Amino acid sequence: MYLHSHHSPLSVMNDTARSILHTLDVSKDDSVISGESGDDVVRDFKKLDITTPVDDEDYAEAAKTIIHHSQENAMANEISAPYELPHFPIEVHESRKAIQKKLCTRVQKDFEDKKSHIGTELEDDILSQISEFDYVPHYQRVNVSGEDTSGVPLEDLKQAAQLIQEALKLRQFYMHYAKQSFPTVTSRFLKPQNTEQAATPGECPYDIHVDEKDPWNRDFPEDLNYILNTEDGVIQVYRTKEDVEDGRRLDYPFPPLSTFVADMNLICAMITDGPLKSFCYRRLSYLYLKYQLHVLLNEMTELTAQKAVPHRDFYNIRKVDTHVHAASCMNQKHLLRFIKRTMKKCADEVVSVSGDKSLTLTQWMISDKMVTDSMNFQVFDSLNLTAYDLSVDVLDVHADRNTFHRFDKFNAKYNPIGESRLREIFLKSDNFVEGKYFAHILKEVMSDLEESKYQNAELRLSIYGRKRDEWDKLAKWAVKHNVFSANNRWVIQIPRLYDIYKSNNLVNNFQEILENIFMPLFEATNNPSSHPELYMFLKYVTGFDSVDDESKPENPMFDKDVPLPSAWSEEENPAYNYYLYYMYANMCVLNCLRKERKMNTFVLRPHCGEAGPVQHLVGGFLLSENISHGLLLRKVPVLQYLYYLSQIGIAMSPLSNNSLFLNYHRNPLPEYLSRGLCISLSTDDPLQFHFTKEPLMEEYSIAAQVWKLSSCDMCELARNSVLMSGFPSSVKKHWLGPNCMKEGIAGNDITRTNVPDIRVAYRAETLLEELSTIFSALADTATPVPTPK
Ligand SMILES: [Zn+2]
Numbered sequence: 001m002y003l004h005s006h007h008s009p010l011s012v013m014n015d016t017a018r019s020i021l022h023t024l025d026v027s028k029d030d031s032v033i034s035g036e037s038g039d040d041v042v043r044d045f046k047k048l049d050i051t052t053p054v055d056d057e058d059y060a061e062a063a064k065t066i067i068h069h070s071q072e073n074a075m076a077n078e079i080s081a082p083y084e085l086p087h088f089p090i091e092v093h094e095s096r097k098a099i100q101k102k103l104c105t106r107v108q109k110d111f112e113d114k115k116s117h118i119g120t121e122l123e124d125d126i127l128s129q130i131s132e133f134d135y136v137p138h139y140q141r142v143n144v145s146g147e148d149t150s151g152v153p154l155e156d157l158k159q160a161a162q163l164i165q166e167a168l169k170l171r172q173f174y175m176h177y178a179k180q181s182f183p184t185v186t187s188r189f190l191k192p193q194n195t196e197q198a199a200t201p202g203e204c205p206y207d208i209h210v211d212e213k214d215p216w217n218r219d220f221p222e223d224l225n226y227i228l229n230t231e232d233g234v235i236q237v238y239r240t241k242e243d244v245e246d247g248r249r250l251d252y253p254f255p256p257l258s259t260f261v262a263d264m265n266l267i268c269a270m271i272t273d274g275p276l277k278s279f280c281y282r283r284l285s286y287l288y289l290k291y292q293l294h295v296l297l298n299e300m301t302e303l304t305a306q307k308a309v310p311h312r313d314f315y316n317i318r319k320v321d322t323h324v325h326a327a328s329c330m331n332q333k334h335l336l337r338f339i340k341r342t343m344k345k346c347a348d349e350v351v352s353v354s355g356d357k358s359l360t361l362t363q364w365m366i367s368d369k370m371v372t373d374s375m376n377f378q379v380f381d382s383l384n385l386t387a388y389d390l391s392v393d394v395l396d397v398h399a400d401r402n403t404f405h406r407f408d409k410f411n412a413k414y415n416p417i418g419e420s421r422l423r424e425i426f427l428k429s430d431n432f433v434e435g436k437y438f439a440h441i442l443k444e445v446m447s448d449l450e451e452s453k454y455q456n457a458e459l460r461l462s463i464y465g466r467k468r469d470e471w472d473k474l475a476k477w478a479v480k481h482n483v484f485s486a487n488n489r490w491v492i493q494i495p496r497l498y499d500i501y502k503s504n505n506l507v508n509n510f511q512e513i514l515e516n517i518f519m520p521l522f523e524a525t526n527n528p529s530s531h532p533e534l535y536m537f538l539k540y541v542t543g544f545d546s547v548d549d550e551s552k553p554e555n556p557m558f559d560k561d562v563p564l565p566s567a568w569s570e571e572e573n574p575a576y577n578y579y580l581y582y583m584y585a586n587m588c589v590l591n592c593l594r595k596e597r598k599m600n601t602f603v604l605r606p607h608c609g610e611a612g613p614v615q616h617l618v619g620g621f622l623l624s625e626n627i628s629h630g631l632l633l634r635k636v637p638v639l640q641y642l643y644y645l646s647q648i649g650i651a652m653s654p655l656s657n658n659s660l661f662l663n664y665h666r667n668p669l670p671e672y673l674s675r676g677l678c679i680s681l682s683t684d685d686p687l688q689f690h691f692t693k694e695p696l697m698e699e700y701s702i703a704a705q706v707w708k709l710s711s712c713d714m715c716e717l718a719r720n721s722v723l724m725s726g727f728p729s730s731v732k733k734h735w736l737g738p739n740c741m742k743e744g745i746a747g748n749d750i751t752r753t754n755v756p757d758i759r760v761a762y763r764a765e766t767l768l769e770e771l772s773t774i775f776s777a778l779a780d781t782a783t784p785v786p787t788p789k
Pocket residue numbers: 323325607628684685
């Protein structure tokens with residue numbers, strides 16, 4: 001086993017920084033920034049005297065030098081403008097080059113050192129013995145010394161620490177029941193003895209082997225013939241009929257509604273607690289500033305580390321579009337060309353039948369039935385629209401300045417030419433042509449992904465819960481048209497539309513929706529032969545999303561006396577968290593059954609905190625593995641800090657926000673990234689927001705340019721996107737390195753991720769330090785940092 005040898009404590013960078021500080025005459029011995037040595041740092045804040053009076057003579061001398069220098073510059077410009085003369089004498093240049101060279105060699109050596117044990121996948125047994133302490137990279141660490149670093153009175157710190165620990169325990173509890181992940185480092189602090197609580201982040205308990213050539217193979221496990229029964233909105237499983245009579249259901253536990261209501265109220269009270277708010281706000285500010293210092297001191301080393309890796313760069317690292325809707329995953333030009341091509345190729349195909357009258361695609365496109373109530377009628381009809389006439393402008397699917405804060409107008413953009421029938425025929429999986437066109441265009445998008453090799457997506461398909469056969473239809477569609485790609489996994493989005501179905505008499509109560517959504521999943525898990533296509537399709541489903549306009553008026557709080565789903569028959573839509581809880585509860589039971597059957601389990605990944613009440617983010621914190629958007633965390637420091645400590649994945653889409661809810665320059669992504677929240681970049685709706693063939697790259701590109709992200713930042717975002725995605729762990733290991741499930745730098749393989757160990761180490765050490773601050777505050781004696789097993 002490789003043992004880390006300690007290198008000389010004073011690094012090159014450290015020397016340089018020190019010599020600069022010395023020249024500036026502010027440092028001497030009192031420094032708050034310490035390098036790796038840290039020996040000579042005075043461990044007391046108060047000793048730092050930044051107002052050290054500067055000697056008058058020194059001052060005059062310095063001023064003279066500066067004036068002289070600028071005069072020289074001016075002269076130089078006069079004589080030989082527009083050429084620029086070097087500002088520094090040649091010796092300075094030379095010594096800089098030497099430093100850079102030295103740095104390069106050192107990084108190269110570090111890289112070789114690490115490569116020697118993270119090289120091949122063959123040495124799995126050796127690799128599994130490596131812990132994060134075996135390899136520690138050199139960099140300038142930002143340390144704050146002194147006994148109590150929180151900056152608040154001890155009493156406040158203790159109180160805050162208690163509340164935060166309570167909240168983290170709650171999340172661990174909910175993650176555990178749903179078989180969702182919770183970071184190992186945080187659970188080590190919560191329960192140093194027992195690390196087996198929740199799954200490791202990114203780990204899928206059962207690896208589903210996918211044969212790319214035969215994704216729909218039909219070797220089913222045998223049927224169990226268990227009895228399924230819905231009780232209080234949650235489907236329960238019984239072994240036999242007798243068990244149902246005796247009320248002996250299988251022990252698949254989940255937290256009851258009353259517990260959830262109590263926990264939600266507790267967290268809601270916490271986020272408004274004044275002292276806790278200040279505490280979290282201060283910690284977040286500290287994290288932000290610490291990161292700025294980290295970048296200031298290590299930017300060059302990080303870049304050098306990236307340069308030292310052969311072959312790998314931002315373009316050929318894996319990235320996952322962690323939040324994108326299938327019905328809008330193509331860009332507008334792609335959809336336009338697809339419609340034109342189909343209008344030519346399938347002109348005589350029957351696409352619609354009403355009564356005994358059938359319409360071909362051509363007839364249907366010009367029939368006046370399709371243009372009943374919109375202004376488009378005249379334009380469309382008088383143009384007698386043919387494939388030639390169609391343009392992106394006519395299609396009119398792009399979001400524009402009129403959609404800002406108008407989710408209704410944005411929703412209308414899903415209809416090409418403002419016509420829901422076009423959406424019906426081209427962008428739905430359940431229609432007269434059995435979703436043929438939709439399948440084809442999705443397959444084109446997927447083959448573009450495959451061609452790019454390094455880009456992947458998690459496309460969202462809808463299940464509404466209006467009818468029981470929706471799942472089967474969707475699965476049959478996928479199997480029939482072979483809508484499968486190794487570069488894609490499905491997420492199922494469930495719109496919160498109970499009020500609409502109810503007013504149209506499609507359902508009687510909320511429980512019917514839940515049953516329509518979950519019963520087929522239980523049946524396919526229980527008796528695969530009863531839903532063969534669905535059983536196969538579910539192998540490629542990673543989880544559930546909850547979607548709709550979050551800013552719709554609702555009463556976000558409810559108490560334990562809220563009507564049960566079977567009694568929810570009023571017109572009003574249930575609250576966001578009510579939806580989320582029942583999705584979560586059913587998922588808990590379903591996952592238990594699936595885990596027992598060695599099938600893949602699901603996770604909850606709702607749209608959360610895009611707009612509307614902040615209580616949505618409380619539900620997200622307790623119930624979901626990761627969320628999309630999370631914009632409102634910027635207004636709730638307590639929750640933001642909790643999301644940081646539990647490293648909840650947040651798929652952010654700043655371009656989508658820019659068109660709908662928040663201007664680009666106000667987007668909190670750069671702050672979240674600085675503080676170390678686990679975020680990724682995603683596109684949401686390329687059809688509405690993007691212009692190019694590679695929408696995910698467009699998203700990265702704009703973010704990089706507006707926020708001046710470094711190559712290291714971009715690679716970190718890409719690595720996060722893979723880790724938080726629902727791809728099987730075998731795939732993630734292939735993409736990120738065989739150790740990628742390990743925490744800290746042990747889990748990083750720069751030859752695949754292009755993320756320097758320095759960045760990963762900085763994140764891991766910072767999180768560890770934060771957790772130590774919280775957890776040692778309550779202990780009588782300082783708790784030693786628990787080490788991994
Ligand atoms: Zn979305």
